Amino acid sequence: MHITLIHGPNLNLLGQREPEVYGVMTHDELVKQVQEYASASGITIQVKQSNHEGDLVDYLQYAPSVSVAVILNPAAYTHTSVALLDAVRAISIPVVEVHLSDIESREPFRRVSYIKDAVVARFFGKGIQSYYEAIDFLKELNK
Numbered sequence: 442m443h444i445t446l447i448h449g450p451n452l453n454l455l456g457q458r459e460p461e462v463y464g465v466m467t468h469d470e471l472v473k474q475v476q477e478y479a480s481a482s483g484i485t486i487q488v489k490q491s492n493h494e495g496d497l498v499d500y501l502q503y504a505p506s507v508s509v510a511v512i513l514n515p516a517a518y519t520h521t522s523v524a525l526l527d528a529v530r531a532i533s534i535p536v537v538e539v540h541l542s543d544i545e546s547r548e549p550f551r552r553v554s555y556i557k558d559a560v561v562a563r564f565f566g567k568g569i570q571s572y573y574e575a576i577d578f579l580k581e582l583n584k
C-alpha cells in the first residue's frame with residue numbers, strides 16, 4: 442500500500458520554527474520516522490512539501506495515480522484555501538487531515554479548516570503521533 446504525504450508552507454523549517462509549538466524534530470527526521478512507522482505495516486510513503494499553494498493542488502491531483510490515500514498537512518493553507526478544498530473534493534482517494542499542534546486550542550483563526558468537511562478523518566495536537574494515527578486509520582480503511 443502506497444500513501445502520499447503532502448506538507449504545506451513552513452513545515453520545511455520544522456526543528457527551528459517555534460519549537461515550543463511544533464517540537465524540535467526537523468522535517469527530514471519527521472519524515473524518516475513516519476516512513477519507518479508505516480513500513481512496519483508494509484506501507485510506503487512518498488513525501489511532497491511546498492511553500493506554494495498551487496504546488497499543493499498539483500500534488501493532490503497527482504496523488505491518485507500513484508497512491509491509495511493522502512495524508513495532508515496543509516499548514517497555514519488549512520485556514521485559507523478554497524483551492525485545496527476543491528482539490529481534496531476533486532480526487533477519488535481518501536484524504537486525512539493532520540496537524541502537529543492542537544489547532545482547536547490556539548488562535549481562533551486556526552479553528553477554521555476549509556478542508557475539514559471533505560476529509561475522511563482528522564488527527565491533530567499530538568505531534569508525530571497524529572501522523573501515526575492517520576497511518577493506522579488508513580491501514581484499517583484499506584483492509
Ligand code: DQA
Binds near residue numbers: 541551
Ligand atoms: C500546522 C498548524 C497550522 O495552523 C500552522 O499554520 C502550521 C502547522 C500544524 O501542523 O500544527 O504551519 O498545520
